[in-house]
Amino acid sequence: MLKDAAIRQLVKDVELKTCVIFDRMMRHRSAGTVAQRLNYDVTTVSKHLTKLRDKTGDALFVTEKGQKIPTERAVELHVTVQKVIDLLATEFDGVATFEYSSDQTHFTILVEDYFSTLVAPQLVDTLTAVAGDISLSIDVIPNISDNEKSKKMVKAYQEMMLAGDIDLLVSAHQQAFDQSDIKTQHLLSDSMIAVFDEAVYDLVSEDDELIENLVQLKGSAVLKALPQKPEAGHSDISGFATVMNTLKGAAFYAELPKRFVQEQQCEKLRCFELSNTEYTLYQYWHAQNHKNPAHRWLRRTLKTACQQVALV
Secondary structure, eight states: OHHHHHHHHHHHHHHHHHHHHHHHHHHHHHHHHHHHHHOOOOHHHHHHHHHHHHHHHHHOOOETTTTEEEHHHHHHHHHHHHHHHHHHHHHTOOOOOOOOTTTEEEEEEEOOHHHHTTTHHHHHHHHHOOOTTTTEEEEEEEOOOOOHHHHHHHHHHHHHHHHHSSEEEEESOSOOOOOTTTTEEEEEEEEEEEEEEEEHHHHHOOOOHHHHHHTOOOOSSSSEOOOOGGGOOOOOOOHHHHHHTTTTTTTTEEEEOOOOHHHOOTTTTTEEEEEEEEEEEEEEGGGGGGGGHHHHHHHHHOOOHHHHHHHO
């Protein structure tokens, strides 16, 4: 246990406000956005980030192609900061402790293929290690988009949440639900890359103007025709793995999350880094479960699994 003098120094060095500002900076990557969301001025946000930089001896964020990218130290620190914030939120909300080590609750979550490929294995390992009696169903759904079919499915998912048929939905679609009874939380972010079939890559890599245009695109996670073949149009695909299979030998490129592509280890595909693009994963749940101890534990466990993936 820390002595009083050490506690006083800790409070002096790291305020709760500093932790909250840092947490929001990790989510939004913009001091202006953080200031607006927390109703602070930008000077206050900058002051607290500078204080944390001085304390850690690390830059925490670097600017690459106009984006604020967290350093490895920042990602590690955020895991601890998030745990502190979640713990305090739980205590002050008056939520009882969930005895996950002996509970036999069954959870059902719907996820897109990014989560099922990269995060689900980590999540299952965690549950097996610390909560062996809890059971979990992970059902993979098509990637949510803005088309009419997806909108109908989103409505059905919301009704399933209300009925208690599913506990969580994990998607990269930020506006998947706009109803006030659906809560959301950021889980992780990934950079987007343009992916080509190897033969197509060799053809376009010599076209400097084409490459310059590509790296300025904003990611949409859809197949798109290369500029020299506009008549081919573009097509929404239900999953990233399907996109990668469709690329083989085709005059298309796809904008895909970098970690997902790396996990697939496809030798016949080549990539370009894209600027100002990001893949962001969120978890959604119905407001009726917001303060449920078991549900809060599940959400924190998902968040932790995603943070561990982000460290790799």
